[in-house]
Amino acid sequence: MTLEALRALREGKKAEIDRRETDGKDVHIIIGMGTCGIAAGAKQVLEAFIDEIAAKKIENVTVKQTGCMGLCYVEPTVEVKVPGMPDTIYGKVDADVARKILKDHVVGKKLVSDHIFDRPSTDILK
Amino acid sequence: MVKKSYILVCGGSACEASKADAIYESFKKVLEEEGLKNDVQVVKTGCFGFCEKGPIVKILPEEEFYVEVKPEDAEEIVHETIIKGRPVQRLLYKDKDLKVDPKADKFDMSKIGFYQKQFRIVLRNCGFIDPENIDEYIARDGYQALEKAITQLGPDGIINEMKTSGLRGRGGAGFPTWIKWNTTKGVTADQKYVVCNADEGDPGAYMDRSTLEGDPHSVLEAMTIAGYCVGASKGIIYIRAEYPLAIKRLEVAMKQSREYGLLGDDILGTGFNFDIEIRLGAGAFVCGEETALLRSIEGNRGMPTPKPPFPAVEGLWHCPTVINNVETYANVPVIILKGGEWFKQIGTEKSPGTKVFALTGKINNSGLVEVPMGTTLREIIYDIGGGIRNGKAFKAVQTGGPSGGVITTENLDTGIDFDALAKIGSMMGSGGMIVMSEEDCIVDVVKFYMTFCVDESCGKCSPCRIGTRKLLDYLTKISNGNGTMEDLDKMTEIGMAMKKAALCGLGQTAANPVLSTMRYFKDEYIEHVKDKKCVAGKCINLIRYEIDPSKCIGCTLCSKRCPAGAITGEKKMAHKIDQSKCVKCGECYKGCKFGAISKI
Numbered sequence: 144m145t146l147e148a149l150r151a152l153r154e155g156k157k158a159e160i161d162r163r164e165t166d167g168k169d170v171h172i173i174i175g176m177g178t179c180g181i182a183a184g185a186k187q188v189l190e191a192f193i194d195e196i197a198a199k200k201i202e203n204v205t206v207k208q209t210g211c212m213g214l215c216y217v218e219p220t221v222e223v224k225v226p227g228m229p230d231t232i233y234g235k236v237d238a239d240v241a242r243k244i245l246k247d248h249v250v251g252k253k254l255v256s257d258h259i260f261d262r263p264s265t266d267i268l269k
Numbered sequence: 270m271v272k273k274s275y276i277l278v279c280g281g282s283a284c285e286a287s288k289a290d291a292i293y294e295s296f297k298k299v300l301e302e303e304g305l306k307n308d309v310q311v312v313k314t315g316c317f318g319f320c321e322k323g324p325i326v327k328i329l330p331e332e333e334f335y336v337e338v339k340p341e342d343a344e345e346i347v348h349e350t351i352i353k354g355r356p357v358q359r360l361l362y363k364d365k366d367l368k369v370d371p372k373a374d375k376f377d378m379s380k381i382g383f384y385q386k387q388f389r390i391v392l393r394n395c396g397f398i399d400p401e402n403i404d405e406y407i408a409r410d411g412y413q414a415l416e417k418a419i420t421q422l423g424p425d426g427i428i429n430e431m432k433t434s435g436l437r438g439r440g441g442a443g444f445p446t447w448i449k450w451n452t453t454k455g456v457t458a459d460q461k462y463v464v465c466n467a468d469e470g471d472p473g474a475y476m477d478r479s480t481l482e483g484d485p486h487s488v489l490e491a492m493t494i495a496g497y498c499v500g501a502s503k504g505i506i507y508i509r510a511e512y513p514l515a516i517k518r519l520e521v522a523m524k525q526s527r528e529y530g531l532l533g534d535d536i537l538g539t540g541f542n543f544d545i546e547i548r549l550g551a552g553a554f555v556c557g558e559e560t561a562l563l564r565s566i567e568g569n570r571g572m573p574t575p576k577p578p579f580p581a582v583e584g585l586w587h588c589p590t591v592i593n594n595v596e597t598y599a600n601v602p603v604i605i606l607k608g609g610e611w612f613k614q615i616g617t618e619k620s621p622g623t624k625v626f627a628l629t630g631k632i633n634n635s636g637l638v639e640v641p642m643g644t645t646l647r648e649i650i651y652d653i654g655g656g657i658r659n660g661k662a663f664k665a666v667q668t669g670g671p672s673g674g675v676i677t678t679e680n681l682d683t684g685i686d687f688d689a690l691a692k693i694g695s696m697m698g699s700g701g702m703i704v705m706s707e708e709d710c711i712v713d714v715v716k717f718y719m720t721f722c723v724d725e726s727c728g729k730c731s732p733c734r735i736g737t738r739k740l741l742d743y744l745t746k747i748s749n750g751n752g753t754m755e756d757l758d759k760m761t762e763i764g765m766a767m768k769k770a771a772l773c774g775l776g777q778t779a780a781n782p783v784l785s786t787m788r789y790f791k792d793e794y795i796e797h798v799k800d801k802k803c804v805a806g807k808c809i810n811l812i813r814y815e816i817d818p819s820k821c822i823g824c825t826l827c828s829k830r831c832p833a834g835a836i837t838g839e840k841k842m843a844h845k846i847d848q849s850k851c852v853k854c855g856e857c858y859k860g861c862k863f864g865a866i867s868k869i
Contacts, residue, residue: 156408208354
């Protein structure tokens with residue numbers, strides 16, 4: 144193996160190992176993967192996020208799964224936490240919206256207004 | 270392909286022993302059944318360090334941290350966490366002091382006391398990558414240090430970084446690593462060697478084993494860098510045969526490195542040749558001493574030779590040889606990559622960097638911890654280790670194994686580094702840390718270490734061969750209740766003589782447990798000698814069990830439990846112990862439900 148080949152291999156494998164890394168990542172994308180979410184296509188959304196992050200080499204982002212967020216009528220739901228911005232829950236997300244969230248919200252720091260749903264039951268949590 | 274989730278199963282020896290293998294297989298099976306084989310990867314990693322609660326399973330990037338997992342739990346974890354994103358509550362680690370916001374979305378692993386004060390350089394990849402997959406090591410900047418060393422730094426540049434970093438040998442003595450390398454580099458010879466000392470022998474120490482099991486490539490890369498720096502083309506890893514898993518992982522790693530051209534001829538097309546082979550040690554403690562180790566590699570009996578000549582000048586087969594310990598090597602790639610200046614900022618001024626300790630004994634969270642030098646013992650024992658088991662009082666901690674000494678309450682706030690430990694009469698050693706509670710008897714513990722040293726002394730020099738035997742004789746005499754005050758003085762005298770006259774490190778330090786406990790626990794020795802008493806109740810010839818006739822209701826339980834038939838008595842009548850038959854096993858004491866038996 145040559146130096147160039149080693150470098151290429153390292154770059155190629157970085158995305159894969161980076162998915163496992165959680166330290167120092169401050170943007171969190173949390174996808175509701177309850178039965179309702181999965182039925183509405185949450186799996187495809189999850190895939191879209193992971194593929195797009197790898198393709199665009201967006202750093203500092205973890206994509207996690209969680210259970211049902213209680214907003215079953217607008218599934219699939221995705222919560223996005225970016226430092227300095229309000230925690231936002233998006234509803235009716237599909238692969239295209241997922242890519243838009245990454246482009247506008249995570250990278251561009253602008254909310255994707257058509258799909259925002261507030262954090263549910265904040266009064267109950269208190 | 271990027272996976273959605275990763276299931277990391279600890280594959281260290283401790284977790285393997287509690288069925289980590291079966292857990293790994295069972296995850297694979299469940300994922301296959303659920304059709305998730307391509308979405309989720311199961312990774313068998315090296316030691317997570319938290320051996321107390323093993324086997325450990327971690328789900329990433331969800332960061333769920335499951336403890337004491339059983340193979341049959343795999344199905345629930347996959348169904349709940351992987352498919353539905355919900356934690357399996359009953360398997361989560363519960364820290365009684367854990368300050369976690371119950372409203373928080375996620376359980377934060379870094380808030381577990383055990384991990385909070387740790388800083389991982391040596392164990393950077395342990396519990397994160399699959400040690401049998403070179404690609405994962407490469408993805409974590411693996412072999413980038415080698416690239417930098419060859420293409421940018423050159424031999425002098427490497428020495429410079431090592432010198433700036435101030436890295437000292439982690440095997441115990443703390444000799445500056447760069448001096449060893451520079452000496453070998455400066456000698457002209459046809460053949461030079463790079464040797465890795467993986468003959469970890471201290472009772473209770475397993476830092477090197479875990480490093481090799483969890484991240485073998487870090488050691489291979491460092492040895493290659495050392496080889497390039499000093500001009501050696503051959504490396505040898507001397508590892509004890511009792512570490513089968515570490516040996517297997519090393520062999521796999523070496524095979525992969527050769528396939529990738531990272532070992533062998535013309536490494537990375539730079540024209541530099543270097544290859545490594547493994548030599549198995551038969552488990553003699555003295556072979557951890559560098560000159561004895563080299564003799565053993567040569568095929569001779571493992572006995573130390575006087576220094577000088579130092580191995581750096583005249584080592585293996587009389588050729589200049591760099592010899593470092595596993596943990597020392599594991600630091601090297603990081604130093605080369607991030608620079609000596611970066612490394613120097615961690616730890617203390619005279620001992621930069623971190624140290625890995627194997628925390629064992631009477632402690633709640635036994636396991637493998639890596640902390641910056643200068644961390645106090647109190648932080649390690651109470652914050653990371655979670656305090657003493659069963660709420661007992663702390664008595665002392667033994668560092669440096671049979672070559673070290675005890676550290677007591679008064680020095681709990683000493684920041685740990687090479688010099689600070691030497692100053693209070695112990696030593697860093699390779700990193701074994703055995704915690705003792707009030708239930709441990711100092712004479713008994715020291716006797717254990719001395720028995721170990723008598724067995725392991727190679728017998729070449731008389732101060733060590735005869736000294737350790739005499740010390741053990743005195744200790745046995747004292748624990749039998751026959752000791753005199755003169756014996757105590759004699760022991761100190763013999764210990765001091767061994768320190769000065771023994772040939773190698775083993776003999777020079779073998780008396781340390783005696784000398785250091787004489788300094789801090791003289792009262793306890795005197796108690797054994799004058800009062801013939803062992804308060805901790807470990808020296809069986811100094812204790813006896815007695816039945817209080819007023820409390821005994823004659824249930825006959827004690828006489829049934831007694832293996833020596835020493836307890837007699839009629840049913841519903843008070844029983845009696847025949848002291849001449851009693852073997853002091855304590856079974857009657859443990860069994861009595863009425864508190865009628867007392868230990869005196």
